[in-house]
Amino acid sequence: MLQRKSRSPEAAYVSELLKAKPLAETVDPFDCVARELELVEENLARSIRSAESSLTDIAGHTILGGGKRLRPIIALLAFKAFGGKKLEDVVDIATALELIHTATLLHDDIIDGAETRRGKESAYKKFGLKSTLVAGDFLFIKAFEFAGKFDDTVVQWTADACTRLTEGEILQEIFNRNTDVTIDDYLEIVKRKTACLFQTGAKIGTYQAGARAALVEDMDSYGLNLGIAFQMIDDVLDVVGHKELLGKPTGIDLRDGNPSLPIILALNAKQAAVVEAFESSHPNERQIHAAIAAMEASPVIETARELSRTYAEKALGPVKKLPPSLYRNALKTLIQLIVERNF
Amino acid sequence: MLQRKSRSPEAAYVSELLKAKPLAETVDPFDCVARELELVEENLARSIRSAESSLTDIAGHTILGGGKRLRPIIALLAFKAFGGKKLEDVVDIATALELIHTATLLHDDIIDGAETRRGKESAYKKFGLKSTLVAGDFLFIKAFEFAGKFDDTVVQWTADACTRLTEGEILQEIFNRNTDVTIDDYLEIVKRKTACLFQTGAKIGTYQAGARAALVEDMDSYGLNLGIAFQMIDDVLDVVGHKELLGKPTGIDLRDGNPSLPIILALNAKQAAVVEAFESSHPNERQIHAAIAAMEASPVIETARELSRTYAEKALGPVKKLPPSLYRNALKTLIQLIVERNF
Numbered sequence: 001m002l003q004r005k006s007r008s009p010e011a012a013y014v015s016e017l018l019k020a021k022p023l024a025e026t027v028d029p030f031d032c033v034a035r036e037l038e039l040v041e042e043n044l045a046r047s048i049r050s051a052e053s054s055l056t057d058i059a060g061h062t063i064l065g066g067g068k069r070l071r072p073i074i075a076l077l078a079f080k081a082f083g084g085k086k087l088e089d090v091v092d093i094a095t096a097l098e099l100i101h102t103a104t105l106l107h108d109d110i111i112d113g114a115e116t117r118r119g120k121e122s123a124y125k126k127f128g129l130k131s132t133l134v135a136g137d138f139l140f141i142k143a144f145e146f147a148g149k150f151d152d153t154v155v156q157w158t159a160d161a162c163t164r165l166t167e168g169e170i171l172q173e174i175f176n177r178n179t180d181v182t183i184d185d186y187l188e189i190v191k192r193k194t195a196c197l198f199q200t201g202a203k204i205g206t207y208q209a210g211a212r213a214a215l216v217e218d219m220d221s222y223g224l225n226l227g228i229a230f231q232m233i234d235d236v237l238d239v240v241g242h243k244e245l246l247g248k249p250t251g252i253d254l255r256d257g258n259p260s261l262p263i264i265l266a267l268n269a270k271q272a273a274v275v276e277a278f279e280s281s282h283p284n285e286r287q288i289h290a291a292i293a294a295m296e297a298s299p300v301i302e303t304a305r306e307l308s309r310t311y312a313e314k315a316l317g318p319v320k321k322l323p324p325s326l327y328r329n330a331l332k333t334l335i336q337l338i339v340e341r342n343f
Numbered sequence: 344m345l346q347r348k349s350r351s352p353e354a355a356y357v358s359e360l361l362k363a364k365p366l367a368e369t370v371d372p373f374d375c376v377a378r379e380l381e382l383v384e385e386n387l388a389r390s391i392r393s394a395e396s397s398l399t400d401i402a403g404h405t406i407l408g409g410g411k412r413l414r415p416i417i418a419l420l421a422f423k424a425f426g427g428k429k430l431e432d433v434v435d436i437a438t439a440l441e442l443i444h445t446a447t448l449l450h451d452d453i454i455d456g457a458e459t460r461r462g463k464e465s466a467y468k469k470f471g472l473k474s475t476l477v478a479g480d481f482l483f484i485k486a487f488e489f490a491g492k493f494d495d496t497v498v499q500w501t502a503d504a505c506t507r508l509t510e511g512e513i514l515q516e517i518f519n520r521n522t523d524v525t526i527d528d529y530l531e532i533v534k535r536k537t538a539c540l541f542q543t544g545a546k547i548g549t550y551q552a553g554a555r556a557a558l559v560e561d562m563d564s565y566g567l568n569l570g571i572a573f574q575m576i577d578d579v580l581d582v583v584g585h586k587e588l589l590g591k592p593t594g595i596d597l598r599d600g601n602p603s604l605p606i607i608l609a610l611n612a613k614q615a616a617v618v619e620a621f622e623s624s625h626p627n628e629r630q631i632h633a634a635i636a637a638m639e640a641s642p643v644i645e646t647a648r649e650l651s652r653t654y655a656e657k658a659l660g661p662v663k664k665l666p667p668s669l670y671r672n673a674l675k676t677l678i679q680l681i682v683e684r685n686f
Contacts, residue, residue: 050506050509050510051510052509052510052513052514054513055509055510055513103480104480107476107477107480110472110476111472111473111476111477129453129454130454130516131513131516133450133453133454133476134450134454134509134512134513135509136480137446137447137450137479137480137483137505137508137509138506138509140480140483140484140487141483141502141505141506141509142502142506144483144487144490144491144498144501144502144505145498145499145502147487147491148487148490148491148495148498148499148501148502149495149498152491152492155487155488155491155492156488156491158487158491159484159485159487159488159491162480162484162487163393163481163484163485165480166393166395166398166477166478166480166481166484167393167394167395167398169477170395170397170398170474170477171395173473173474
């Protein structure tokens, strides 16, 4: 069984310090843990093998379909930033987080009736409801296989994150096409539906490196705030993004009735076109375009970006406290990449 | 973390031996582990509490909806039969098996479009697809929370059982309304879809009691064969059972196009009414009734019962090798109850 490491992380910094740069310098987070990510990829490829080829096909369609691997990257960077050395202490749990994320994508596509995912036909559209549902269960189970090897604390944190994911899904349903939704409701949904896996990745990576409880909590806050900032930008891109870059059409939140940040800000500003499209159970293309045009022409996009920067700033706090290392800089660069991305 | 016990189980039999009866005497399996089952019930009731009341409602609708708790009972009886003493070594994993079973029921009801479950409206019918799907995920996660505390072997066996469940579901879909289905295909589906949780319960209960590997394998075979016998009787009751006793209408397998044992036997015997109803994508009531009447009037029901008794006999083998105890007799009685049941 993989155990928490008790060795002081300080000792492990020496070689990292030699490579350290000033915090202002950017370090590519993907390059920084390229070797570790390869192990995660091998795990993922192995985990989707099944006696039933259709399970392998569906799981592979989504798992190998161009995900950014943000959740594993966060766990790996946190682990390395705190001097974690033995990769078997983090690679399997990083894999589990990506598997959980992918399982929820499959089930979310069923719930939202999504036609596309990452520029391709969604698994739901391609393979149908029944097989996609079972493939989602299959990936949850594979995640359990990877996560179940860790100690009770890691198992509990992972299970808690999953529970929050399901609760976030239910909460989002409650506020579907519901104009009573507030920014507080939004934050509650986002914390549970998106941020919790970022948060749990950062927290577990730090814990597995053997860091003190206070540092684990700091990094929990890094993941949480980064996850919130990430979702806010996702919401902005659903209004102003480019279909080709995003790999999906824009206006999905309006079509699905999901209360995104720009939509809530526009509802607060009583933008008639947005109210009309959001309340309509089947908004037509004219309504969608009118609502998007109204949001683009108003300050809601800039306000949403501004809010996202606020959370990015909160995520930066714990990074500033880290001792210098490539991984510290990569954790900072990751915030910038997420907030400044256009896909 | 709960660990496997290394103490020889023989020592623990002394008090049991004093209470032991000849194997021919029946012992109520439910009474025999009533106290342990209460702990499982407490676990189940606690596990469905969620911040989102709808998750609690849906999970409760199914978890507290009259399940027989066969999978926990098998794990508990095996544990006690091999002298297991510390209940914390078995109660949580017994709970996990029931949670997994219930999660699959919720997802199966979506896949089959089931209207009723245990005499009540199905969760799918009552709460809708989206919430029922998420509630199934929620129960899988709770199962993971309970199972993840055990050692790597138990985690792996539990995950393997879950994987087989999903593969069984896919395999069943492949043979849906497919007249090419053979008895061998049927056994493969049943082993994965039904028997594997019986098998895993018996195996883990024995392992957690500290029994030798050969005994663990013996009890694995008990669970596997009992599970097959159970499903065969389930299939028979779907033809000849009473709606009130079953808590669901008969003829579901024909309506859903599921290849049950009597249907396969009838297809082999070229019963025209059964071929017609099974191949029809939406068989009408006349077709269903004609197919049921044809099966009832033919030897297929008796042949199916006979096959079920063959597997019951195989399950009995390992029980006969057990040292005398109340639990040994209860394991035997459980076989009888399952094969002779009419609901």
